Amino acid sequence: MQVEIVPCLSDNYAYLLIDEGVCALVDACEAAPIRAALGERKLTAILSTHHHHDHVGGNEAFPGIPIYGHRSDADRLPGLNHPLDDGDTFQLGPLRIRAHHVPGHTLGAVAYEVTPRVGPRWVFTGDTFFLAGCGRLFEGTPAQMFTSLHRIAALGDEVLVACGHEYTASNLKFAAHAEPDNEAVRARIEAVAKLRANNAPTVPATIAVEKETNPFLRAADVATLARLRSEKDNFR
Numbered sequence: 001m002q003v004e005i006v007p008c009l010s011d012n013y014a015y016l017l018i019d020e021g022v023c024a025l026v027d028a029c030e031a032a033p034i035r036a037a038l039g040e041r042k043l044t045a046i047l048s049t050h051h052h053h054d055h056v057g058g059n060e061a062f063p064g065i066p067i068y069g070h071r072s073d074a075d076r077l078p079g080l081n082h083p084l085d086d087g088d089t090f091q092l093g094p095l096r097i098r099a100h101h102v103p104g105h106t107l108g109a110v111a112y113e114v115t116p117r118v119g120p121r122w123v124f125t126g127d128t129f130f131l132a133g134c135g136r137l138f139e140g141t142p143a144q145m146f147t148s149l150h151r152i153a154a155l156g157d158e159v160l161v162a163c164g165h166e167y168t169a170s171n172l173k174f175a176a177h178a179e180p181d182n183e184a185v186r187a188r189i190e191a192v193a194k195l196r197a198n199n200a201p202t203v204p205a206t207i208a209v210e211k212e213t214n215p216f217l218r219a220a221d222v223a224t225l226a227r228l229r230s231e232k233d234n235f236r
């Protein structure tokens with residue numbers, strides 16, 4: 001599987017998953033850059049991570065194709081025609097997709113685990129699990145976010161995480177504040193700064209790297225996660 005990262009809006013990422021004639025899109029953030037990235041290729045499916053406009057604003061620009069999302073978002077996710085329940089699996093050509101319901105950022109958030117025939121597994125996490133961070137709790141509780149992050153982390157150390165926004169550098173600033181003695185965080189800040197200096201995306205990262213550097217994943221319990229989340233809301 002070839003994954004093309006499509007920068008959209010100010011700091012969103014959409015992803016094209018390309019393999020043996022399949023061309024699936026994670027999050028139709030906005031139509032124009034996605035059309036440009038597609039070129040002559042035809043879209044096979046849209047996997048929507050959640051109903052926020054910056055993730056689904058382009059859904060209706062691609063009529064007639066399957067649009068996946070969580071069943072509970074049926075009345076607010078534009079174009080949803082393949083509602084998913086937690087744990088549903090389906091095949092897009094050579095790609096095995098598993099939907100993980102991961103409430104926290106929103107109540108209908110879905111992370112898509114993608115297993116190609118060859119190559120590493122990926123998980124597309126939307127705004128639930130960010131590299132070195134986690135999404136704001138717009139609808140869910142700290143307990144839901146805690147469970148959702150750990151469910152994603154349990155997919156395996158080698159799995160590649162691709163999230164919905166380029167927030168990694170600012171997330172790492174907070175990570176260094178939360179864990180001033182974490183050497184892995186310091187090293188990652190430098191690596192990420194180099195990438196960003198070349199305007200390169202920081203996605204994806206492995207679960208293994210996240211376990212070492214993501215303060216929300218390293219929070220021992222729900223109360224700690226809740227404290228970190230509210231500290232981060234006021235952190236600059």
Ligand code: ZN
Nearest residue numbers: 050052105127
């Ligand atoms: Zn969102």
Ligand code: FE
Nearest residue numbers: 052054127164
């Ligand atoms: Fe977003």
